[in-house]
Amino acid sequence: MIPRRLTETLLARLDQFPAVALLGPRQVGKTTLAEWIAERRESVYLDLESPPDREKLDDPVYYLSGHSDKLVILDEVQRMPELFQALRGLIDKGRRKGRKAGQFLLLGSASMDLLRQSGESLAGRIAYVDLNPLDVLEVDPAARERLWVRGGFPDSFLADSDEASTVWREAFIRTYLQRDIPDLGPRIPAETLRRFWTMLAHDQGGLLNAAHLGRGLAVDGKTVARYLDLLVDLLLVRRLPPFHANVGKRLVRSPKVYVRDSGIIHSLLGLGDRDAVLGHPVAGGSWEGFVIENLLGAAPAGTEASFYRTTAGAEIDLLLDLPGGTRWAVEIKRGLTPKLDRGFHHACDDLRPDRSFIVYSGDDEYRKSGDITVIDLRGLCARLLAYPEAP
Known part of the structure; x- marks a missing residue:
């Protein structure tokens, strides 16, 4: 894995906000970076393009409440826009219990849809980080x-x-x-x-x-x-x-x-x-x-x-x-x-x-x-x- 400049920024946002959206086109390295973070934090990873993972979220509040002590990584989150309202309730519940940051990492490859969906439901609860293709500061x-x-x-x-x-x-x-x-x-x-x-x-x-x-x-x-x-x-x-x-x-x-x-x-x-x-x-x-x-x-x-x-x-x-x-x-x-x-x-x-x-x-x-x-x-x-x- 080529070290990405935004890694420290992403970690800082996870330490500050309950939810962080990592946005970028497909194949830009979002999943690789999320997996690197998952190895260093107790996490659960769900790929929303995978039918078995989508089935786990038939009742999202029930499933995600069982992982309230972990960082939940939701890949291609724009595939399930109905999740955002459930995430809002879970974040507010976590805040009442004293957990103010690092609950959800959302990976998305369609910027406007994701921003619109999350902005309506998660205002004040989410930060956005853009992951671009590799740049001249990241390569020899x-x-x-x-x-x-x-x-x-x-x-x-x-x-x-x-x-x-x-x-x-x-x-x-x-x-x-x-x-x-x-x-x-x-x-x-x-x-x-x-x-x-x-x-x-x-x-x-x-x-x-x-x-x-x-x-x-x-x-x-x-x-x-x-x-x-x-x-x-x-x-x-x-x-x-x-x-x-x-x-x-x-x-x-x-x-x-x-x-x-x-x-x-x-x-x-x-x-x-x-x-x-x-x-x-x-x-x-x-x-x-x-x-x-x-x-x-x-x-x-x-x-x-x-x-x-x-x-x-x-x-x-x-x-x-x-x-x-x-x-x-x-x-x-x-x-x-x-x-x-x-x-x-x-x-x-x-x-x-x-x-x-x-x-x-x-x-x-x-x-x-x-x-x-x-x-x-x-x-x-x-x-x-x-x-x-x-x-």
């Missing part, structure tokens, strides 16, 4: 390129070869399309949703154009929005909102859309190794999305992320409004000799960020004119992780 620095090409799902990253990694990712995509999504309720043909997902990969980091996507799929804009909401809810796609404020400029109002895992992008486009990725037009957008996912995974809680673009061409790839009112501007460049466009300088003149960075493919850190720091991805992630102590 020399493996950064492999992480980008294969993506951060552990089985893909750790595969014995690029071919084995590609096979795993294709199986992952097929399973989501043919089993997981239909099981969650939406009646969308698997081939249609794959085409949509692939179209998003082709346009990685582009502005959302629902009309264009709709024409390609022969559906209307509302249907495109429904497909996109589904992939966002499943933590497979990210909508990065545009910056909105009264800056006296005409601002772009459409969000940018990113397939969140770079390895999934490459598989959707049939790119099996580093050379294939570098030879494809998506390389720049794939790298940009990879950087954004890593930075947001390291950013402190409460950080607001957006991008800045005016109709006149001023642009910043990523704005991070950090806790305390600090704003960082981040430009992302694939290559070893990053050059800034004039639009970035104009955007910085508009917004006056506290710090400006260029994240590039190299390993050195140095300053450019205009008080701009050129930095590698791992270095900026480390600064975010140490914020506000980081200089």
Whole structure:
């Protein structure tokens, strides 16, 4: 098991809250991390995709009351939304008996459904922890390129070869399309949703154009929005909102859309190794999305992320409004000799960020004119992780 950065955070939340929800896409390592915790705490584990385990919860209050002294781990909890009301009663009963933390660990791979269900029933009783795919702070620095090409799902990253990694990712995509999504309720043909997902990969980091996507799929804009909401809810796609404020400029109002895992992008486009990725037009957008996912995974809680673009061409790839009112501007460049466009300088003149960075493919850190720091991805992630102590 690769040590995960969020382990200490998860343990701290379990020591503070009666219930903790560990959220992340399938195969990201939630169950592995939960099993590691179960080995260190008296626990009972239930997989809600397993019929025998589901049968145990026919009367959830009766069954779970028999394990009130243990940490109960409920995997794929969104499969049984009716549980949340029962959990509320059990948590309140435990509080009356003096147990204030560490009763339930809920694992879920469908964020909005789980948040809505638990938020209604467990308000004030639950904390949320997001587990993302592996990032640059969790792997050897020399493996950064492999992480980008294969993506951060552990089985893909750790595969014995690029071919084995590609096979795993294709199986992952097929399973989501043919089993997981239909099981969650939406009646969308698997081939249609794959085409949509692939179209998003082709346009990685582009502005959302629902009309264009709709024409390609022969559906209307509302249907495109429904497909996109589904992939966002499943933590497979990210909508990065545009910056909105009264800056006296005409601002772009459409969000940018990113397939969140770079390895999934490459598989959707049939790119099996580093050379294939570098030879494809998506390389720049794939790298940009990879950087954004890593930075947001390291950013402190409460950080607001957006991008800045005016109709006149001023642009910043990523704005991070950090806790305390600090704003960082981040430009992302694939290559070893990053050059800034004039639009970035104009955007910085508009917004006056506290710090400006260029994240590039190299390993050195140095300053450019205009008080701009050129930095590698791992270095900026480390600064975010140490914020506000980081200089």
